Amino acid sequence: MEKYNHKKIEKKWQKRWEIDEPYKAEDFSEKEKSYLLIEFPYPSGDGLHVGHSRPYIGMDVIARKRRAEGKNVLYPIGWDAFGLPTENYALKTGIHPKEVTKKNTDTFRKQIKSLGISFDWSREINTTDPKYYKWTQWIFLQLFKKGLAYKASVAINWCLSCKIGLANEEVIGGRCERCGGETEKRQKEQWMLAIRKYAERLDKDLDDVDYIESIKIQQRNWIGKSNGAEIEFRIKNNKSRIKVFTTRPDTLFGSTYMILAPEHKLVQELKSQISNFGEIEKYIDDTKKKTEIERTAEGKEKTGVELKGVKAINPANKEEIPIYIADYVMVGYGTGAIMAVPAHDQRDFEFAKKFDLPIKMVVCPHYPAPTCPVLDEAYTNEGHLVVSGEFDGMENDEAGGKITKFVGGEMKTTYKLRDWVFSRQRYWGEPIPIIHCDKCGFVAVPEECLPVELPDIKDYKPTDSGESPLVKAEEWVNVKCPKCNRAGKRETDVMPNWAGSSWYYLRYTDSNNDKAFADEKNLKYWIPVDWYNGGMEHTTLHLLYSRFWHKFLYDIKVVPTHEPYQKRTSHGLILAEGGEKMSKSKGNVINPDEIVEIFGADALRMYEMFMGPFDQAIAWSTDNIVGVRRFLEKVWRLQEKVSDNKFDFNILLDGAIKKVGDDIEAMKFNTAVSSLMILANAYDAHKNFSKENYSILLILLAPFAPHVAEELWEKIGNKSSILKEKWPEYDISKTIVDKVQIAVQVNGKVRATVGILVDEDEESVKEKAISNDNVKKWTEDKEIKKVMYFKGKIVSIVTN
RNA sequence: GCCGGGAUGGUGAAAUUGGUAUACACGCAAGACUUAAAAUUUUGUGGGCGUAAGCCCGUGUGGGUUCGAUUCCCACUCCCGGCACCA
Numbered sequence: 005m006e007k008y009n010h011k012k013i014e015k016k017w018q019k020r021w022e023i024d025e026p027y028k029a030e031d032f033s034e035k036e037k038s039y040l041l042i043e044f045p046y047p048s049g050d051g052l053h054v055g056h057s058r059p060y061i062g063m064d065v066i067a068r069k070r071r072a073e074g075k076n077v078l079y080p081i082g083w084d085a086f087g088l089p090t091e092n093y094a095l096k097t098g099i100h101p102k103e104v105t106k107k108n109t110d111t112f113r114k115q116i117k118s119l120g121i122s123f124d125w126s127r128e129i130n131t132t133d134p135k136y137y138k139w140t141q142w143i144f145l146q147l148f149k150k151g152l153a154y155k156a157s158v159a160i161n162w163c164l165s166c167k168i169g170l171a172n173e174e175v176i177g178g179r180c181e182r183c184g185g186e187t188e189k190r191q192k193e194q195w196m197l198a199i200r201k202y203a204e205r206l207d208k209d210l211d212d213v214d215y216i217e218s219i220k221i222q223q224r225n226w227i228g229k230s231n232g233a234e235i236e237f238r239i240k241n242n243k244s245r246i247k248v249f250t251t252r253p254d255t256l257f258g259s260t261y262m263i264l265a266p267e268h269k270l271v272q273e274l275k276s277q278i279s280n281f282g283e284i285e286k287y288i289d290d291t292k293k294k295t296e297i298e299r300t301a302e303g304k305e306k307t308g309v310e311l312k313g314v315k316a317i318n319p320a321n322k323e324e325i326p327i328y329i330a331d332y333v334m335v336g337y338g339t340g341a342i343m344a345v346p347a348h349d350q351r352d353f354e355f356a357k358k359f360d361l362p363i364k365m366v367v368c369p370h371y372p373a374p375t376c377p378v379l380d381e382a383y384t385n386e387g388h389l390v391v392s393g394e395f396d397g398m399e400n401d402e403a404g405g406k407i408t409k410f411v412g413g414e415m416k417t418t419y420k421l422r423d424w425v426f427s428r429q430r431y432w433g434e435p436i437p438i439i440h441c442d443k444c445g446f447v448a449v450p451e452e453c454l455p456v457e458l459p460d461i462k463d464y465k466p467t468d469s470g471e472s473p474l475v476k477a478e479e480w481v482n483v484k485c486p487k488c489n490r491a492g493k494r495e496t497d498v499m500p501n502w503a504g505s506s507w508y509y510l511r512y513t514d515s516n517n518d519k520a521f522a523d524e525k526n527l528k529y530w531i532p533v534d535w536y537n538g539g540m541e542h543t544t545l546h547l548l549y550s551r552f553w554h555k556f557l558y559d560i561k562v563v564p565t566h567e568p569y570q571k572r573t574s575h576g577l578i579l580a581e582g583g584e585k586m587s588k589s590k591g592n593v594i595n596p597d598e599i600v601e602i603f604g605a606d607a608l609r610m611y612e613m614f615m616g617p618f619d620q621a622i623a624w625s626t627d628n629i630v631g632v633r634r635f636l637e638k639v640w641r642l643q644e645k646v647s648d649n650k651f652d653f654n655i656l657l658d659g660a661i662k663k664v665g666d667d668i669e670a671m672k673f674n675t676a677v678s679s680l681m682i683l684a685n686a687y688d689a690h691k692n693f694s695k696e697n698y699s700i701l702l703i704l705l706a707p708f709a710p711h712v713a714e715e716l717w718e719k720i721g722n723k724s725s726i727l728k729e730k731w732p733e734y735d736i737s738k739t740i741v742d743k744v745q746i747a748v749q750v751n752g753k754v755r756a757t758v759g760i761l762v763d764e765d766e767e768s769v770k771e772k773a774i775s776n777d778n779v780k781k782w783t784e785d786k787e788i789k790k791v792m793y794f795k796g797k798i799v800s801i802v803t804n
Numbered sequence: 805g806c807c808g809g810g811a812u813g814g815u816g817a818a819a820u821u822g823g824u825a826u827a828c829a830c831g832c833a834a835g836a837c838u839u840a841a842a843a844u845u846u847u848g849u850g851g852g853c854g855u856a857a858g859c860c861c862g863u864g865u866g867g868g869u870u871c872g873a874u875u876c877c878c879a880c881u882c883c884c885g886g887c888a889c890c891a
Contacts, residue, residue, distance in 0.1 A: 043891090752871060
C-alpha cells in the first residue's frame with residue numbers, strides 16, 4: 005500500500021477541480037437552490053491566518069453536503085478591499101493601494117484555494133473594482149434622491165499634531181495611536197445616511213428571520229426602541245423651552261433638576277443669562293476629550309456644572325428647578341436633555357447625591373405611604389404615586405400617559421440607533437458621487453457617468469484642514485455642474501468600508517452584469533441568502549447596515565424580498581496558542597500555509613472542525629492536529645480491509661449517517677467528526693468489511709476531507725468523482741434498540757444499573773430495581789417511601 | 805459601565821436540553837513490535853481512601869427548586885465579543 009501522501013493527493017485533486025469546476029452554481033436550475041454565504045475577507049497584508057478559514061471550512065462542509073443532497077448550491081467569495089489598513093500602508097510606503105490590494109488578494113486567493121474550499125470562483129468580486137463600486141455609488145445616489153443621504157455636522161476624533169481624522173480604534177486613552185499626541189472631538193460636516201427612518205422595521209422584521217437569538221437581542225438593544233413621552237419645560241425669564249424625552253413621565257413631579265448635554269445648542273443660546281459661562285466652557289472642553297464609554301460609564305463619579313442664573317420650571321408642579329450640563333447626557337439620544345428624577349433613576353440619584361440636590365420620591369411601593377423612606381439607591385420598581393397632586397394614589401403604570409397629557413406633552417417612541425456617518429476624509433474608498441455647485445447645491449452625478457473613479461494620486465495624507473487627500477487632485481475635483489453647467493467641485497469625501505459590504509451578496513447572483521447591479525431574474529432566483537454565517541463582532545454594524553440597504557432597495561423595488569438573509573449564525577474566533585488574539589504585532593499568527601505543508605489541507609480542515617464548538621472562541625493548538633492526521637491515516641489504511649466478507653455494521657452506520665448529517669446542519673462539526681472517528685474505529689476493530697460500508701464512510705468524510713476522500717474513492721475502483729455521489733440515507737428503525745441498561749438511583753445517587761426491555765412494564769422494572777443486590781444494600785434498614793420509573797430513562801427510589 | 809456570550813479531567817472538549825458526568829481526541833504511564841528510534845499497536849488514566857469489592861468528593865463561587873441539576877432560579881467572580889470612523 006502506498007503511503008498517505010497529502011501533498012500529492014491535494015495537488016492532484018485541486019488541479020482536477022480547477023478544470024472540471026464542480027462547484028459552479030447554476031442560475032435558474034430546476035434543483036432546489038441553496039445560497040450559502042460567508043463574510044468576504046478584507047485582504048490584509050498579513051495574509052490569511054487560520055482564524056479566517058474556520059468559517060469558510062464550516063460553511064464548505066455544509067455546501068458539500070447539500071450538493072450531495074442534490075441542491076443547487078451558490079457558495080461565492082470576493083474581497084472587501086477598501087479600508088484603512090491598506091491606506092495607512094500606502095501612506096507609509098507610497099505604494100498605490102491598488103497595487104497592494106492586488107498583491108494581497110493574489111495571496112489570499114492562492115491560500116484559500118490550497119484549502120480546497122468549494123467556492124464558485126467564477127463569481128469572484130472585489131469592492132475596489134470600478135465595475136463593482138459603480139453600483140455602490142449607484143445605490144448611494146438612489147438614497148440621495150430619496151432624501152436618505154444628507155449632510156450634517158458630526159463630532160469626529162481629531163489628532164492635533166497629525167491633523168488627521170481618526171477612527172475610534174486609533175484613539176488609545178485619548179491619544180493618537182500613531183504619534184501619541186493629544187486628540188479631541190471636532191465638529192465636521194459629514195454625509196449621513198438616515199438609517200433611523202428604518203429603525204422600526206429593522207426591529208420588527210427580526211421576527212421574520214431565522215437568526216440565532218443572541219443576534220436578534222443584540223440588534224434590538226442596539227436599535228434601542230423605547231416608548232416614552234416628550235415634555236417641554238419652560239425656562240424662567242426666557243422664551244426658550246427645553247424639550248426632554250423620558251420613559252418615566254409618571255415621575256415628573258419628582259423631577260428636581262434638569263440636565264443638558266454639554267453640546268446642547270441651548271447652552272450657547274442662554275449664554276447671556278449664565279453667570280458662570282467660563283466654567284461651563286471649560287467643562288465643554290473637557291468633555292470633548294472623553295470617549296463616549298468614559299462619559300456614560302455607570303458607577304463612575306458623576307461630573308457636571310450648574311448653569312447659574314438660569315432656572316427651569318417643572319411643568320407639573322411649577323417649581324423652579326436648576327439646570328446643569330453633564331457629560332452623561334448625550335446630545336444624540338432623545339432630545340439631548342433630560343428631566344432628572346433622582347429618586348427613580350440611578351444615574352440621576354448618583355448625580356443628586358454628589359451635588360446635594362433634593363431627592364423627591366413620587367412612586368412608593370405602599371399607598372398611602374406612612375413616610376417616604378430614605379433611599380440609598382434609586383427606586384425603579386412600580387408603585388403608587390405620592391406628592392403628585394391630583395395623581396396621588398394612581399398606579400404609576402397608568403399615570404405616565406395622564407401626566408403627559410396634563411402637561412401638554414406627547415407620547416413618543418425613540419430609538420437609540422443613530423444615523424450612519426457615511427463620510428471618510430480618506431483616499432481608499434468609493435468616491436461619493438456628488439458635485440457641489442454654488443447655485444444648485446449638492447447635485448447627483450448623472451447615472452450614466454458612473455462610476456466616479458478614484459483618481460491616481462501620490463500623496464495620501466489628508467490636508468491640514470482635515471479634508472480628504474482627493475482635494476489635491478484638482479483636475480478631478482473641478483468639474484462642471486451637471487445641472488447648470490457652471491463650475492462645480494466634486495465631493496472629496498469617500499465612503500466607509502461598510503458601503504461595499506452592504507450589498508455584495510446581491511452582486512454574487514450576477515457578478516459580471518454591467519447593465520444593473522444584478523439582473524432581476526437572478527435576484528429572484530437566488531435571494532434571499534439562505535444561510536449567512538459570520539462573526540458576532542459584525543452583529544450591530546455590518547449586519548444592520550446591510551439589512552438597511554436591502555430594505556431600501558426593496559422599497560424602490562429592485563430586490564424581491566424585504567430581508568436579505570434568511571438565517572444567520574456565528575463562528576467563534578480562533579485565538580493564538582496562549583489564548584490571546586492573533587495579531588501580527590504580537591507575532592503569534594498561525595499561517596495556514598505551514599500547516600497545509602506539514603499536515604495537509606484535509607488535516608487542517610478536520611482539525612478546525614474538530615477543535616471545539618464552532619460558535620465558541622478557541623485557542624489554536626498545533627499539537628492537537630496529530631489526532632485528526634492519525635484519523636485520516638487510519639481511514640487510508642482501512643482501504644486494505646475492504647473485501648467481500650460482510651460484517652453487518654448497519655445499526656452503527658445508520659446512527660452515524662443520521663448523526664453526521666444532523667450535526668453538520670446544526671454546525672456541530674466537532675461531534676460530527678467524532679462520530680466519523682467512532683465509525684472508523686469500529687471498522688478498524690474488524691478484519692474486514694464490505695466496499696459498501698467503506699464507501700459510506702468516504703461519502704460522509706468527503707465534506708470534511710475532500711481530497712483524501714476523492715483519492716480513496718478512486719482507489720476502491722470508482723471512475724466518477726465522489727462529488728457526484730448522493731448523500732446516504734438511513735433507516736431510523738434500525739437504530740432503535742429494544743434492550744437497554746438503565747440506572748437505579750437511591751435518594752438521588754446512582755447505586756446500580758439493571759438491564760430491561762424498552763417496553764417492559766413499569767411494575768416489572770421496579771421489581772428488578774428493588775431486588776438488585778446493590779440497591780438492597782442501600783435500602784435494607786430503611787423504609788422505601790417511593791419508587792419512580794421514568795420510561796427508558798431511570799428508576800428513582802426514595803427512602804426515609 | 806451597558807448589551808451579548810462563556811467557564812466541565814493535565815489539555816481541546818462530550819452529555820439525546822432535568823435522568824448513569826467526562827464520548828471523541830491530545831497528553832501522560834506501562835507493555836508489544838524493533839538492534840534502536842520513529843511509526844503502529846495493547847492497556848490504563850477526574851481527585852481522595854482502599855489489596856480489593858467499594859465508599860466519599862467532583863461540572864467557576866455561594867445559595868435555592870427537585871426523587872434527581874453541567875442543564876432551571878437568585879446572587880457573585882473571572883474570561884471573550886460589541887459599544888457606532890478597525891474590518
